[in-house]
Amino acid sequence: MRVSTSTIAIVFASVVVFACRERVTTVVGRWEPVQLSDGGIGSVWDFRDDGTVTSGAVVQVNFSYSLEEGKLVFPSVDSERTKGRIVEFSADGEAMLFDGVPARWRVGLATPGMHPIVGLWTYEHYTKLPAYERFGADGIVELRIPMLNRSIGRYTVSHTTLRIEFEGAVTVFSFGREGDLLRLTKTDDRPRRFRLVSRWYPFPVDDAEDAGRVLTRDSEMSGIISREPQFLSFGLVHPGTSVVRSVKLDSQDPQFDLSNVSVTLEGNDGKPLQWAEHFSTAIKPTLGKNAVEVELCLYGWPEGSDGSFSGVMVVKTGHPSKPQEVVGFVGACRALTRLPTSGAPMDGGR
Numbered sequence: 001m002r003v004s005t006s007t008i009a010i011v012f013a014s015v016v017v018f019a020c021r022e023r024v025t026t027v028v029g030r031w032e033p034v035q036l037s038d039g040g041i042g043s044v045w046d047f048r049d050d051g052t053v054t055s056g057a058v059v060q061v062n063f064s065y066s067l068e069e070g071k072l073v074f075p076s077v078d079s080e081r082t083k084g085r086i087v088e089f090s091a092d093g094e095a096m097l098f099d100g101v102p103a104r105w106r107v108g109l110a111t112p113g114m115h116p117i118v119g120l121w122t123y124e125h126y127t128k129l130p131a132y133e134r135f136g137a138d139g140i141v142e143l144r145i146p147m148l149n150r151s152i153g154r155y156t157v158s159h160t161t162l163r164i165e166f167e168g169a170v171t172v173f174s175f176g177r178e179g180d181l182l183r184l185t186k187t188d189d190r191p192r193r194f195r196l197v198s199r200w201y202p203f204p205v206d207d208a209e210d211a212g213r214v215l216t217r218d219s220e221m222s223g224i225i226s227r228e229p230q231f232l233s234f235g236l237v238h239p240g241t242s243v244v245r246s247v248k249l250d251s252q253d254p255q256f257d258l259s260n261v262s263v264t265l266e267g268n269d270g271k272p273l274q275w276a277e278h279f280s281t282a283i284k285p286t287l288g289k290n291a292v293e294v295e296l297c298l299y300g301w302p303e304g305s306d307g308s309f310s311g312v313m314v315v316k317t318g319h320p321s322k323p324q325e326v327v328g329f330v331g332a333c334r335a336l337t338r339l340p341t342s343g344a345p346m347d348g349g350r
Contacts, residue, residue, distance in 0.1 A: 027157060027175065030203070031182050031194035036060055041147075045194065046203060047155060053164055056150030058203065061143040065135065067117070072098070074141075089116045090308035090332050096121060100236045102308070102332050104133065120200065124231065132201040144201045225258070225322040226250050232296060232313070234331030240300040247327050249315065250291040258292055259285040262316045265296075273311045275301070281313065294327075301333045308332045 028049055033042035040061040046054040066073045071084035085098040093116055096104035104121035111118050117135045125131040125145055134142040153166035162173040162184065173184045180196040232245040251258040263281040267273045282295040296313055308331070315325040 026177065027155070027162060027182065029196050030199050032058070032060060032197050034181075034193040034195055044146075044203060046199070051154050051156070052152065053155045054150055054152050054203065055164075055166075056203065057147040059131075059143070059145035059147070063141055063143070064139050065141050066139060067115070072117070087117065091306055092308055095308045095330070095332055097236060097332065100334075102233060102235060102330060105330070107132070130202075134200060146201065146203050150203075224252050225317055225319055225325065226252070227325055227327070232327060232329040234298055234309075234329065236332050236334055237298065237301070239303045239305050239333060241298075242300050243298045243331075244295055245298075245329065246293050246295045247313075247315075247325075248286070248291060248293050249317070249325060250289070251317075251319070253319065254290070256290070256319055258290050258317065258319075259283075260318060261292055261294070263294055264314045264316070266312050266314060275309065296329060298331070305333045 027047045029047060031045045031047075033044070036042045040059050041057055042060055043055060044058045044060075048054075063074060067087070068084060070086055070088075072087040073084040086100070088097045088100070089095065090097070090102070093110050094106050095102045096106070096117065098104075104123050107120040107122050109119075110116055114137055118137050119135060121133045121135065122130055123133075129145055129147065131143065131145045134144075136142070151166045153164060155162060155164045157163075160174055160176060162175045164171050164173070171186065173186055175185070176183045182194045182196070183191045184194065185191040227247055227249050229247060232247060234243050234245060237243055249258060249261070261283060263283065265273045265276060265279055265281065273279070278299050278301060280297045280299065282297070284293045284295065285291075286293060294313070294315055310328070310330040313327045313329060315327065317323060317325060
């Protein structure tokens with residue numbers, strides 16, 4: 001059977017059009033900007049299969065690291081950090097310690113066969129936002145801090161036009177995609193380029209399911225009843241050492257008496273708190289204010305204890321709009337010898 005040249009040309013043109021259409025009409029995924037501000041802040045776009053889109057600001061900084069004689073060194077960061085910090089890991093591998101103090105908490109599982117530092121870690125940034133650091137085996141750290149401000153809306157795609165609607169306000173972009181690079185252009189504006197990345201950190205910050213466990217619980221101030229700090233860290237303690245940590249609760253409701261709170265201790269996820277006999281709590285009203293200070297006292301771990309511990313302190317306020325505050329606490333116990341890299345954790349019920 002002979003096929004005419006014109007038929008071949010039509011078929012070829014159809015294939016080309018179909019391939020081009022496939023190439024330019026898919027924006028699903030998370031996109032980070034190629035060009036960042038001087039402070040490392042950029043707008044991230046996250047397009048979902050169901051037609052929803054989230055946009056918000058994220059601090060995005062990548063830098064190198066090295067491990068030198070037991071110290072973690074960041075040669076490309078400020079001179080103080082360049083000197084290096086002694087880095088160790090809790091017995092269960094869940095905590096990273098800087099100079100003996102727990103500083104990072106693992107998200108997800110460690111990678112078998114790799115150095116324990118490799119993987120995703122989280123900590124509370126000084127802005128009170130959760131920060132995420134992904135240490136790679138190639139000596140690169142990716143730092144991401146999702147900001148609280150974000151917009152959630154819907155989008156549609158038609159050929160090379162992207163239409164995004166946030167709360168009734170519509171923005172139209174022309175766009176083009178080549179592999180993992182996306183170019184967005186608004187009318188009378190310069191093109192902005194984005195690169196496709198995996199969803200390895202929560203975005204927005206209340207979307208914790210994408211990355212597993214977030215460092216703190218109820219990290220935002222509640223308004224009618226506020227607390228400070230948001231979580232408690234015992235740091236590194238030695239067996240037999242007593243340590244006291246406290247959290248302050250303030251009520252903005254003049255008709256409510258906050259002094260009648262009660263406190264219970266639990267393990268994570270509602271499980272019983274192991275080693276509960278080594279903890280106690282105390283409630284101290286603040287004079288002249290509708291506020292209380294709740295103390296959590298660690299009496300000291302038995303000799304030979306070695307590993308990390310964690311749990312939650314549940315403060316029952318009795319207020320109808322905020323009946324309880326859940327305060328997480330963490331720490332690590334280590335004998336006077338160097339912390340081992342293996343062994344059973346002292347877990348708060350995880």
